[in-house]
Amino acid sequence: MGANHDDHHHAPDGRGRALRLGVGGPVGSGKTALVAALCRALGRTLSLGVVTNDIYTTEDADFLRRAGVLDEERILAVETGCCPHTAIRDDIAANLDAVETLEHRFGPLDLVIVESGGDNLTATFSRGLADRQIFVLDVSGGDKVPRKGGPGVTTSDLLVVNKTDLAPLVGADLDVMARDARTVRGERPVLFTSIRQEPTAAAVATWVSDQVHAWSHDHAVPVS
């Protein structure tokens, strides 16, 4: 994390800046794999930045840098002092600082992805940090998880159920998961992925790309 050398205080209305996308969900569900997939799928057409929130190390940032899906300098790691959910919800200052640092260094950006450190089902992103959020579950957590709900499952803009390749191995019923998710989420979208089998997560990438275009259309800087 470097210091910023200019005063680049953004107006809170989001005009003229990148869409900020939160990627949350339990530890191990495939958040980093999804971020890597999005960088692979969108990195050529969009200008991207990534902020990770590891719990103990800079593991996620290092993984993404090694994967070579994005310029190393466009990936920043935030330390969260024992409280990953605090850093994305109650005290978002360090994450905002990282996002604005990326925008300042590489801007204008189209999309900044913030991956949460991984937490329980109640952890969601503050609207002050993320304009849109994806919640990632995996089938190995059990097919009951969508039914259990929680704000991540019910209120996220997109629910991704990852690791469908493991469904037969863990005895998870994807139809049950889809039906339960529809019950708690209503019209909000749900996508099933196996990032292992399909490393660009095309359906999710399309959804994100649509969000980016809608955002830049609605938040263009007015011509004066």
Add this chain to the structure above:
Amino acid sequence: MNPALLLLTDSRLPAGGHAHSGGAERAIASGAVRDVPSLEAFLRGRLHTTGTATAALTAAVCAEAASAEPRWAALDAEVDARTASPAQREASTTQGRLLLRVARRVWPSPVLDGLARATPSPHHPLALGVAAHAAGATPGEAALAAAYHAVSGAATAAVRLLGLDPVAVHGLLADLAPDLAAVAAQAGLAAGAAGWEALPAGSAPALDLIAEQHAQAAVRLFVS
């Protein structure tokens, strides 16, 4: 007392403080802090060295904020001169930048904008002193906030890292109340006297050392 002081000292102030342990994480890793009595010794040491210096600096900043042309660069240099460890300087300027961002939205004022223009990443005592002024607090109150800040973050981190009884640790903070008041009173006097170079400059070599060790550590939860 100005009620804004309650907001400025609340650990829920969303200015990134939750991710800093004030050296407590490394002191715990080294075995120096392992229970409530050793935490008490650590906090007293912190308060009467770096805490005393930052309280006086914060009071001086708060007083300077009332002048027509505040000399921010000179005061920032006074903090630098009293902060031997580069890791501590970085922790201070990071927290200063995040607090300044929050303060500008919570207590919008030309003097905060002026500080951001002069130095976008000021040391924490600058951000705190000017925020206190913008919120209507006196230099003595600003010093009290700084003194409390010098012990509260480390105390919370120890509760999380060692699983200490949180009530025992709050009892400890309550026992420190007379010391906090004394440090703040002394800071108010020092800031009122002529010449910033004469402000308290107490330091703790052990804190400098563990700050540097922490910055090198491969595995850590807190930024500092």
